[in-house]
Amino acid sequence: MSIPSDFVEETAEDGAVTLHFSGDLSIASIGDLPERLRDFASQAKRLDISGTGYVDTVGAWLIHRTARDMEAEIVGADDDAERLIAAVAGADQATEIRPDALNPVVRVLGEIGESTALAFTTLTGLIGFFGAIMVGFFRLVRHPGQIRWNAVIQRFDVVGVRALGIVGLMSFLIGLVIAQQGAVQLRQFGAEVFTVNLVGRLTLRELGVLMTAIMVAGRSGSAFAAQIGTMKLTEEIDAMRTIGVSPIEALVLPRFLAAVIMLPLLGFYASVVAIIGGGLLSWVELDIPPATFFARIREVVPLTDVYVGLVKAPVFGAIIAITGCYQGMQVKGNAEDVGKRTTAAVVQAIFLVIVLDAFFAVFFSWIGWN
Amino acid sequence: MSASQTIAYNPDYDGPIISVRGLRNSFGEQVVHDNLDLDVRRGEIIGVVGGSGTGKSVLMRSIIGLQMPNEGEVEVFGQHILGKSDAETIEIRKRWGVLFQGGALFSTLTVAENVMVPIREFYPDMDREFRREVAKYKVCLSGLPPDAAPKYPSQLSGGMRKRAGIARALALDPELLFLDEPTAGLDPIGAAAFDNLTKELQQTLGLTVFLITHDLDTLHAICDRVAVLADQQVIAVGTIDELLALDHPWIQEYFNGPRGRMASSGKKMLG
Known part of the structure; x- marks a missing residue:
């Protein structure tokens, strides 16, 4: 079974914050980590994933996104994790879930006309x-x-x-x-x-x-x-x-x-x-x-x-x-x-x-x- | 192993991902499979070939539980799955993804929403915003342009629909991917691009791929091993060179026919 993922915060003497991740970073074990990271107020300098176990693309995406938003550096990634993070970084493009909704007035008028x-x-x-x-x-x-x-x-x-x-x-x-x-x-x-x-x-x-x-x-x-x-x-x-x-x-x-x-x-x-x-x-x-x-x-x-x-x-x-x-x-x-x-x-x-x-x-x- | 001749023996063999034993499927009088055995190893792309009506799709449907065989055993990830309820196999079903022939996208949902469906079903507690992000990067990971994510399946070309199908099949980060004739109906350029995508995803994500195909180019380009279905059984499994050494008329005709020779010479020229 997968080990739930978690992270702890460590502040160095110069004030730089490092987040140490542990557990499996996968879709099954990620739990509420995305919310906690989003609510995490301070900026981290480093994301250390050397303590993690199995990483899949969902975990890789979470690390990549956190690093991107905090402008932090990812350290301690093994070959597999590095490959996955590179893959999801390549797939990080601005896009939408649904097509843009039209202005309601225009839409209603359009529907009547159609x-x-x-x-x-x-x-x-x-x-x-x-x-x-x-x-x-x-x-x-x-x-x-x-x-x-x-x-x-x-x-x-x-x-x-x-x-x-x-x-x-x-x-x-x-x-x-x-x-x-x-x-x-x-x-x-x-x-x-x-x-x-x-x-x-x-x-x-x-x-x-x-x-x-x-x-x-x-x-x-x-x-x-x-x-x-x-x-x-x-x-x-x-x-x-x-x-x-x-x-x-x-x-x-x-x-x-x-x-x-x-x-x-x-x-x-x-x-x-x-x-x-x-x-x-x-x-x-x-x-x-x-x-x-x-x-x-x-x-x-x-x-x-x-x-x-x-x-x-x-x-x-x-x-x-x-x-x-x-x-x-x-x-x-x-x-x-x-x-x-x-x-x-x-x-x-x-x-x-x-x-x-x-x-x-x-x-x-x-x-x-x- | 009774019927199938597994030629290559891999000393690092680490337990099969899929193991089928003594499978029998029949529809009325017509027997499709009888005493069929097949093993799929971790991390390989196995191509399943056979003439029309030899039950390639039926074999896949038997493995993923859409078709209840008359007899036999199917193990996936080392666990028996036949005769188990949906609730009992849910942990296993999370670990595989399926691409159906036409893509089988839900037509009322956009591509990104299609990808979100399995995530919402299996991981309902995942943060909504994060789920949307996951859907977006999966769409891009499948080689679709970013503007395809908010489109409906009817607005996409056949090749893009297949990629969207792959994105949905990969939604749960599966270890095992079933592809049913992924290059059928694509033009040669689109088919080659899809082959590359399959190989790339398999290498990056460490997937095991069960690939049904008629496409000789696909077999030469990306398959580690090929399983040949004929006479209601898997008559041989091995690399193409190993299969060519066999003296079976269907295999010889399949790989040494005019199309088979073209595909293999194409491969030699390329690399």
Whole structure:
């Protein structure tokens, strides 16, 4: 085991102070020696390390630094210690632990400017990307033989079929919760029966598609960004380009088509499952039997509500696919960027979906589909 | 010693720093090591070579405790380490440093902060100001320019990242240094400079270095001995000249292939 290091002070007749070090001068044994030496008030003329045992670079650094600050002379160093002290002296250069912090005002202003610029470049980037997808799409429409059906069908499976379980469970619970909350509130007016209107209209018009879009953004939008981002990092996409395969056609279009086609189907399925959940709760809580419940649904829910949901869904699907694929294509540098871009894809997709949903609400009420 | 032919016998042999006996590693059906023995002596730079998939990295990971072998014994500094908990091996782990292939720097910390991490973990009582000083001189000792210390790993080139990795590996003043392909991905000038750094540090700090490499120039330039991994074992350990005297097809092809001859002639021209 190492012997703790220590030092004693010796003042010669002429007033020159010598510090005699003892013990091991190593990282394990140095203990509080750095503090004690710093607090040591008087200036020493000589540092005597002849009494020390094992010396490592940390000990050598301490001796070198003390000698430098006190302008003292190091005596009694053996060959090893001398070599180490020379090495650390060579590495004694002015440097910093962290980069210089900017003035906070400048930093905040800079961040505001940067995020504004980023928001605009992302927006124009997304629009440009959408244009590129459309170009690819119409090229394939003219040359249908080149459509990669395998890839498209595979994406249908991943985006649509495999999401059935989680979307169904989520929608069922949402239907239950809407019915339960509606029943509690409407009961105060003796209007429990309107729970059916609430469940039917809300799920078909808004929540079925919106919640499905959020789920698909989290499930598939993130996967798009991560898959394409990883392919970008491993230069797969560059390889594709050199072979003459357009990454838009091979990677982006199948995902785009899958999202655009699958989201209306998933959204409609979600609405139906939510109505079933609401019906179940109405049966248990409000004693409305299922037959009556569904008959009421047919009466109170106009067909336009179904159209509203089905018109929005493909747009949401397109948004999810575009943000996911766009962010994936923007990956550069390292694996960390894949994570950042994936997060950005999901956040932007959900944000844009909700903003567009608000626009749709205004639009549909304006054309009289209330 | 059953399988490995240790050729050079050193009369001043002072107990091995690393001693591996009967090591067996397998992943599913695939056996990587079987009955592997290896000794690493104090103060030497031992190069570990072998074809792809012969388990060089797995051997290193078994020694430093990242991979639990199926069978065998590993002694480091004369102490058994397999099957011990992290708490039991902490005193041993303080005495070695590891440089992973890509540097494995913590990306959210600056280079100097990376160096401070092991110091803070193992010596939490060290004076804060002194710890910062130690981190700074370690960065410079690893051959990085002073302005690299406050930079983040993503701002550094591959070679500088490796040097930063060395700085962190040396943070605790280890006696034993593991380097996993330190010159892979560096240009020849950067690789030669890194070889010099390794040699210099080994001589100044009295290190024992366990060096995995594919780089024939590194082997010729700085390795005291070379261990050859093949057929799931260390088939030979010795200086390059001693290995060349052996009649093993892989060794002959490795050192006498076109690249091997170039590297050795380069060495002769230099010195």
